[in-house]
Amino acid sequence: MVAAIAIAIGAILFASTGSGLAALGISCLIAAVGVHLRLTLPLQHELQQLIPRIEQRAAGRPIEALHSPMPQLEALDAAVSALLEQLCDEARVQQRQGRLVHEVLQASPVGIVLLDARGQITTLNDAFRGMFRLRGEPIGKRPIEVVPSADVHLVVEEAKTRGTAERAFVTESSDLIARAEALTDGILLRIEDITGRREAERSRTDFVANVSHELRTPLAAILGYLETMMQDEERIPEDLRQMLQTVHRNARRLRDLFEDLLRLHRIEARRRELPMERQRLLPILEEAVGPTVDRAAMCGQRLALECPKELIARVNPDALVAIVGNLASNASSYTPPGGHIQVRALQGEDGVRIEVSDDGIGIPRRHHERIFERFYRVDTARSRAAGGTGLGLAIVKHYARACGFHLKLESDEGQGSTFTVALEGPVP
Ligand code: ADP
Secondary structure, three states: OHHHHHHHHHHHHHHHHOOHHHHHHHHHHHHHHHHHOOOOHHHHHHHHHHHHHHHHHHOOOOOOOOOOOOHHHHHHHHHHHHHHHHHHHHHHHHHHHHHHHHHHHHHOOOEEEEEOOOOOEEEEOHHHHHHOOOOOOOOOOOHHHHOOOHHHHHHHHHHHHHOEEEEEEEOOOOEEEEEEEEEOOEEEEEEEEOHHHHHHHHHHHHHHHHHHHHHHHHHHHHHHHHHHHHHOHHHOOHHHHHHHHHHHHHHHHHHHHHHHHHHHHHHHHOOOOOOOEEEEHHHHHHHHHHHHHHHHHHOOOEEEEEOOOOOEEEEOHHHHHHHHHHHHHHHHHOOOOOOEEEEEEEEEOOEEEEEEEEOOOOOOHHHOOOOOOOOOOOOHHHHHHOOOOOOHHHHHHHHHHHHOOEEEEEEOOOOOEEEEEEOOOOOO
């Protein structure tokens, strides 16, 4: 009988508080007290009173203290009452926190989705529904079943294997970035609408591009006249000749700067990924290092290109020429005469990668984080002397991003530099 009462009380507690452990604890307590008191029939009667009292308390109704001829029973009633109160408090706190999390989730302008271990949606917010104009109930479905975007599916799949993943993509009306992170038991997917930010950036770079474009034409005329004048250098007095050479050098620097600004603008203005095709890498790399070969030879540097003849990868040839060309040109600019430059393509476990390395002055570690920003230089005077525009690595970064390549820099002061471009996977 006592066991039956204990189980009944446990069941009521379990149903009212949801806490199996507490219910079990109280059941055991009652059973133990029952055994201890060697229950008699009157005691059974007293114990049965407890059940409606517990029910009343669980329903939140106030109840007076129990008066019983058995002090142990009073103590038991008080203990049950205190425990129930504590459980109710905890349940209230949890409810409040749940509500808060829900409100924060709904207030977020970022689209948020939680997927369970099977990849099915368990939670999502209104921002996500709005971004993809979702109709119907997405809970329990996989993102690919409700969102008309292969990128969202791909970013989730990538996060399953790599832990995190990020993809930028466009819909008819918006520029979006999807980020996915593997959790202990599922995936957190966040979609950010960056249309406004992109438009602001676009109008800024449009302005720079327009100015560059407008200045390019008069500059071409100045350069043309200068070069014509300098064809007959012998007839020009020495002091004037030196001045003309300085004007010529600076005019060329300006032209290179405008060219690089326009090139950067063209990559940034693209709304879609660059078209990619499977190509043999050797001819592309030969074209990329071509302009640096002569310069390196003039500086007494040794430039080696290493690439298996039949190595094939998915690339955009123009972008790869720009990426490797810039890295090779930098390697030559920042390596003293007699130094070595190596451009190497190889098939690694994670796909094809290209390494451009040199044994030059190196880049101190504190600069690594910012080195790919436009106009960021370790040593401005040295960069200018080398004819740099300060945009080379920014162009490399943007082309790599547009192609889905990953970049890595290994370098330190006086230790040379190695830039790795992973074409098909994360940088090893
Ligand atoms: P720049 O036109 O100045 O070369 P980049 O964007 O190409 O502009 O490079 C930015 C800066 O990074 C350079 O000014 C230089 O300080 C540093 N840098 C780039 N490549 C190398 C390299 N291979 N070795 C040493 N420093 C480098």
